[in-house]
Amino acid sequence: MSGTDVLIIGAGAAGIAAARALRAAGVSCQVLEARHRPGGRAATDTATLGAPFDLGATWLHAANRNPLRALASGAGIELFDHGTARVSACFEDGRRVGPAAMAEYDATWEGLQSRLRGVELRPGDSAADLANRAGFGAGHWDATVLHWEGPVICGAPMAEMDARDYLDTQLEPPDLLPRQGAGTLLARLCEGLPVAYGAVLRHLDWSGPRIVAEGDFGRVEAAACIVTVPTAVLAAEHIRFTPALPADTLQAIHDLPLGLLTKVGLKAAGDDRLELPAFAGIERHVSREGEAALTAVAWPFGHDHLMGFVGGPAAWALAGAGAAATVDFAFAELSRSFGARAARALRRDGALVSDWAEDRFSLGAYSHARPGRAAARGILARPLAGGRLCFAGEACHPTLAATLGGAWESGAAAARQALPLLNKSSMA
Ligand SMILES: Cc1cc2nc3c(=O)[nH]c(=O)nc-3n(C[C@H](O)[C@H](O)[C@H](O)COP(=O)(O)OP(=O)(O)OC[C@H]3O[C@@H](n4cnc5c(N)ncnc54)[C@H](O)[C@@H]3O)c2cc1C
Incomplete structure (x- = not known):
């Protein structure tokens, strides 16, 4: 050269x-x-789980x-349009949320952007300021939706993100999944x-x-x-x-x-698919701001693994504690929703955990x-x-x-x- x-x-x-x-x-x-x-x-790993698994962008x-x-x-x-197969399996107190509560949850989601955009933006506002002024906080599903919007999607709490930038960088569907990664x-x-x-x-x-x-x-x-x-x-x-x-x-x-999103791939131990179809989204009710929670996509493309996500401060804390800590966290979270069945249905060994925080050529996930x-x-x-x-x-x-x-x-x-x-x- x-x-x-x-x-x-x-x-x-x-x-x-x-x-x-x-x-x-x-x-x-x-x-x-x-x-x-x-x-x-x-980066797509094809060896560990016997199927393509994206450690980063998905x-x-x-x-x-x-x-x-x-x-x-x-x-x-x-390319596969994930929206055509999206089913949400949301859990609260160890039980799958029923249709009436799901409708409430969906309504909270659907109202989010219009409620935030209806609030006057002040210089220096964080996305959390905007959410507070829009009246988010006390509703049953508010913390769950804000957990998604901050730590899961943006890799950081709403309080750490500029409100204008947050609104300008909203991503609309379709969300396409590359089959090969x-x-x-x-x-x-x-x-x-x-x-x-x-x-x-x-x-x-x-x-x-x-x-x-x-x-x-x-x-x-x-x-x-x-x-x-x-x-x-x-x-x-x-x-x-x-x-x-x-x-x-x-x-x-x-x-x-850069915020942080850590991905964890867990392989099925046998034939139990937890009564979830391919691409089902596994999530749970989050009761307060700052609570650490795992979200996951079940059996993408019918493969025998779950694709889990943990973002924001919880991801940084787990990254410092090593991959085994993330796997323990994932199992603890899945047990909250599926009980002892989670440990039987999924294998602890051979799990795949991304390490973008420790990787000196990234030092985080995205900005x-x-x-x-x-x-x-x-x-x-x-x-x-x-x-x-x-x-x-x-x-x-x-x-x-x-x-x-x-x-x-x-x-x-x-x-x-x-x-x-x-x-x-x-x-x-
Ligand atoms: C867990 C996770 C999930 C994500 N999910 C999605 C998603 O679903 N959809 C989506 O669109 N995006 C997603 N993203 C974000 C997406 O991956 C990034 O926005 C995108 O890949 C950034 O591309 P880039 O070229 O800007 O930077 P990078 O991909 O980081 O490229 C920069 C390159 O510079 C190299 N480099 C660093 N330092 C040096 C040096 N000193 N000398 C030479 N080279 C160097 C790095 O090795 C790297 O290859 C995700 C990211 C993560 C981590």
Whole structure:
């Protein structure tokens, strides 16, 4: 490796999109990827459970505006609309919730967005402030819905997220599940791209007319550079910049921390499927804010495993305690709903637990804006050095933040803005 037109740091969704866009425009590029695989926060394990299991990104959300939807079929990936098979198995006090209570629960969900949008937004509001002013708190299902909205979906409590950013990044259905896995999809879209694996960037010098990247791989020069590493990795200063990044860029990085969602895969021990159809959502009533709870999808695609989720502060606490603690938590939670049957129906050994918190190339799951900092995504996406240095990735997208689709669009946009610097024709 010595020189290229554009250097791309990271072979996740944003980096792959940028490299494909540049290649399509006839521009040379080189991707430096720290891990020994592509996909970043999308990774499919096929070995442990005997079926594809996504440790990171799982669904193509907001599929009607998600650029990956159209790319999936070309990559030989089958997409399944989860909404067509969604059944909720919700439990309270060890019993499955009946139709009348479920109707109440559904109504709380359905009213959430319109109630939140009906409240006047004040500067510095957190999503929790908005929910409080909209009257959420005392209703029987309020804490359950807010648990979903904060820790499960956003990886962080509502109190830690900016209200404007929370509203702007809402994701509507359809939510499509790639049968072979979202990680497999990205790996296929990365095929044939110039990626150097195990190439950990340690220093980026953007002081001169050429950008210089340094690490164990040696030194690479380029006319422009697109950095797609997660904001938590940038905030931890694992990459040194010369000169230091401008104060507003640095502030934006710190204003877009990563929340945490941990996934756990549990295999069935025998034939007992807990009377749940494939794709059933397992959840339970949450009685107060801050209560840790597991949610799960049963038997995706008819496979013999459950896909469990724990998010927010509970996930951070479990990550510090190790994978076995997460498995114990999952069994304790499932026992609340299914009693002793859970331990008979599911195997403790061979469980799969994601470790995005400990992984030094992610240090969390996906970004949210701190209260009062909704502008941070736009600031981070602003090109530096006349466009020669650009940040991209999920954290930079104004509406599809925290998603594969957002990361993809952000990477493609960064590539487009680099083109004029290289005197190449602009891309479609
Ligand atoms: C548990 C979990 C569940 C999720 N569920 C969904 C979902 O259902 N749907 C959805 O759309 N999204 C989901 N997401 C979010 C989605 O995975 C991310 O938004 C998306 O993958 C981010 O892509 P990116 O390119 O911005 O960053 P990344 O994928 O993180 O790519 C950045 C790359 O930079 C590399 N890197 C880091 N440091 C260095 C360095 N120093 N030198 C070189 N390379 C480096 C990393 O290894 C990585 O490959 C989920 C994420 C997690 C963790």
